Amino acid sequence: MEIYTELIDRLERARARDREALLVFDLDGTIYNNELRTLRILLEFAHLHAKRFPDLQRQIDKLPCAVLQYKIADTLRGLGLADAEMIDEVEQFWFDRFFTSEYEIHDLPTPGAVDLVNALYQRGAVPVYLTGRDAPNMLLGTVQTLLRDGFPVGTVDTRLILKDRFERDDTEFKRSVFEHLERCGDVIAAFDNEPGLANLFRERFPEALVFWLDTHHAPDAEPLRPDVLRIENFLALSPP
Ligand SMILES: [Mg+2]
Incomplete structure (x- = not known):
């Protein structure tokens, strides 16, 4: 005041x-x-690739924004998901979407x-x-x-x-x-x-x-x- x-x-x-x-x-x-934007992108990846990465989908589905770290790789490692190739793929998927009009509407x-x-x-x-x-x-x-x-x-x-x-x-x-x-x-x-x-x-x-x-x-x-x-x-x- x-x-x-x-x-x-x-x-x-x-x-x-x-x-x-x-x-x-x-x-x-x-x-x-804008963490909600990142969460939406991670949920999307996890659901699209649930068959290949079942652990990722299980973890991401119960994720609150509070566990998101600045870097996607750190968030995933913090969840015990260490597969380097998967992390690269998720990062690329996030990067292709995060800086776009289509996704910022989740903010x-x-x-x-x-x-x-x-x-x-x-x-x-x-x-x-x-x-x-x-x-x-x-x-x-x-x-x-x-x-x-x-x-x-x-x-x-x-x-x-x-x-x-x-x-x-x-x-x-x-x-x-x-x-x-x-x-x-x-x-x-x-x-x-x-x-x-x-x-x-x-x-x-x-x-x-x-x-x-x-x-x-x-x-x-x-x-x-x-x-x-x-x-x-x-x-x-x-x-x-
Ligand atoms: Mg800022």
Whole structure:
């Protein structure tokens, strides 16, 4: 509640200066839980190949998201499934599907995200969805899920920014967007689940409130700066 009031104060200050009050949200692991996407892909593989890999199907069928690790191979080894050729095949199957519009519709919003984005949007903030997803493969599903879940999207007072190609590095890409953001408004808050990216926002936008979502992130991440705020989801920032 306190932080929510602080966000409102900051957005009103930006608007009083005739600047857009930009709120930057990462998608995967931040306003969306994409582990459900991985779970769906694993379930699909397990069911399609149950005859060849009966142990895999038995294990995957009772799997909650909580046992998913960042890498498919680590998840499978953690379940006692060690067949290297099978692991390679499952990884390839996952890779061919995970970064596509067809599968991202299995994602669900992080608790509290829809309410927070809408509350601040109605107060005049401009949500900027800035994601490492790539437009050629993932734009359609991204728009579909944002619309389905009730996030403001597609209007003059929102931004949806995806990578122009899959191969681009997420950090280099997000850094390249910063100067465009600075030109059109004041970044009042930013949210990301990757510690390195949260740190990057902290350094580039010292006036902003920067939040790190403690959901899941790539292994071997750099340490989070102490002046980045940690949250598990958006419920703590809920509007009154
Ligand atoms: Mg992310």
